[in-house]
Amino acid sequence: MSMSPEVIGFSFIILGVLLIIGKWLRVSTPFLQKFFVPSSIIAGLLGLLLGPEILGKMGVELFDIGGLFPESMLEVWEELPGLLISVIFASFFLSKTIPPIKKIWRISGPQITFSHFISWGQYVLGISMAIFILTPFFDLNPAAGALLEISFVGGHGTAAGLSGTFSSVDFEEGKDLAIGLATVGVLAGVILGIILVNWGARKGKTEILNSPNDITEEQLKGIISEENQEDEPVGKKTTRSEFIETFTVHFAYIGVAIGVGYLILEGLILLEEALWVDTIELFTHLPLFPLAMVGAIIVQLLVDKCVKHKIFDTGIVNRIQGFALDLLIASAIATLSISVIGEYWVPFLLMSITAIAWNVLAFIYIAPRMMPDYWFERGIGDLGQAMGMSAAGMMLINLADPQTETPAKKSFGYKQIFLDLIVGGGIVTAASVPIIVAFGPVPALIVATVVTVGWLLLGLLYFGKKEKERT
Incomplete structure (x- = not known):
């Protein structure tokens, strides 16, 4: 049975069925509600259970x-x-007005610094583990050193998106290990995040205290009751439907942004082939997605300059993004190879424990020293994201600061511009595997260590001191 149009269409239908069963299970299972497990993860695990692996x-x-x-x-x-x-x-970055860099730095500088510290620290730990444990004892490719940052800060999307890169450097098992680690990260992030919000509330670490017990049944189940539903919950209409549907316009511009990213990538590959005569290949193994983000910034800037009418609506862009993420997580987990994780279960366990411990310890001990104003509300979002999902970070900020009384939520949004272009799925994350393969793990470790220490010093000596003087 080949990959015919019928098979492709039917694959989407079955994925939809799994997602709706995942939603039903979530709505009817208090345990899944309590730990805020997304329906897409339940759907993926269901697909995995019913597939060849189980x-x-x-x-x-x-x-x-x-x-x-x-x-x-x-x-x-x-x-x-x-x-x-x-x-x-x-x-x-489509539909987002990119504020002046000075303003972003002023509002979310401490969070940018803390997030980079956590991300680069995961490279330091991961590459150190690869050099001293994973490669010598378990015969794993040295590129395994990049897995912590790819899976935990990058999340499912990045882990799955890099499968072609893993294959191109003969590290096939990297894909399954990465998606497995991302799943562990998201589940641990949500569970530990809720435990930490409870701890912060009891110990007086939160400045706006709101007990997580105040979460409504509606929030737990993830549904909106009829009286709270809006007429246009998806977003605003920006075009007349009889000529072209608003959703179509947004989807088309996303396509254009990806096309621009593709042209940039192809240009970089040609440039690399023309300039570098030796065997180092970086752009050849670089995936498309970080450059799709660059493409989106270019498209957004061009639209701002050349189109008089406001055609983008953030709500619609967010819905398209959320739809793609649900499908991505469900399909990535459903096709996970448990046999690969089983074969490497010891390194898998070591990597999981190391990354989770690093994230939690950084949050408890470093965040208060980098962000003395509202450190808990700001830091809990960064912790959620460092565990594999921006959505988990937003959810934890909502628990700690439900009325948006702190700058945490705004800072979290602004921070993405300085974070996602570089790590957490950005250029560095995408290039980390080819860089380790091309230059070796030791130079990569030295660079990651220098950068991590740099972010740590900036956070402690600049933001830590600055905020203390002001408060």
């Missing part, structure tokens, strides 16, 4: 490879994350 191994076989899904459907799902990640990253 049900197939138990002897249930509807198709050749075991489980309830044909191989051609799993092939479609495997390709989806690599395509959808570009949609997600192109959506980051």
